[in-house]
Amino acid sequence: MNWTSTSPLRVGQVIEISFATFTPRICIRSDRELTVEVIAGAYLGFSDTVEYEAVAVRDDLVILSWQEHNGSTIMHALDFNSCITYAAITPATGKFQRLTGRIEIKSKT
Numbered sequence: 001m002n003w004t005s006t007s008p009l010r011v012g013q014v015i016e017i018s019f020a021t022f023t024p025r026i027c028i029r030s031d032r033e034l035t036v037e038v039i040a041g042a043y044l045g046f047s048d049t050v051e052y053e054a055v056a057v058r059d060d061l062v063i064l065s066w067q068e069h070n071g072s073t074i075m076h077a078l079d080f081n082s083c084i085t086y087a088a089i090t091p092a093t094g095k096f097q098r099l100t101g102r103i104e105i106k107s108k109t
Contacts, residue, residue, distance in 0.1 A: 007031040008056035009064070014107040015078070017085055019099050025106070026064075034066065036074075068092075078103060 013028040022041035028034050029049070037047040052066040060081040067073045071092035076085045080103065087099040 007052075007054045008062050009034075009054050010108070012107060013105070016104045016106055017076075017087075017101040018104070019087075019101040036066075036068075080105075 007028070009028045009031075011028055011030055015026045015028075016039070017024055017026070019041075022043050023039050025037050025039050026034055027037075032051050033049060034052045035047065035049040038044055048068045048070070050066045050068055052064060054065075055063045057063055057077075060079065062078045062080070063075070064078055065073070065075040073090045075088045077087075078085050083103045085101050085103050087097075087101065089097045089099065091097070
């Protein structure tokens with residue numbers, strides 16, 4: 001289901017999220033494509049460019065989701081007001097995870 005035709009995230013925007021065990025960097029490439037790269041901790045070196053969906057729920061709250069090429073599914077509730085994300089991840093291995101992380105905007109392009 002495509003909830004919006006235009007992403008509430010801006011092309012060129014770079015978001016880093018600090019979870020307890022790893023840090024992914026998300027680069028918004030277009031209104032439909034992003035690249036995620038793990039830059040620290042577990043999964044260091046992982047990178048994938050995928051199609052995503054983003055929905056603005058209210059000002060400064062965005063639901064962001066995608067499926068990686070390895071089969072993992074990712075969903076973030078990005079709260080830009082409090083700089084926190086609540087994530088739900090189902091890795092390709094199948095063990096469902098709920099994570100909370102700190103958001104840092106690296107580029108607001």
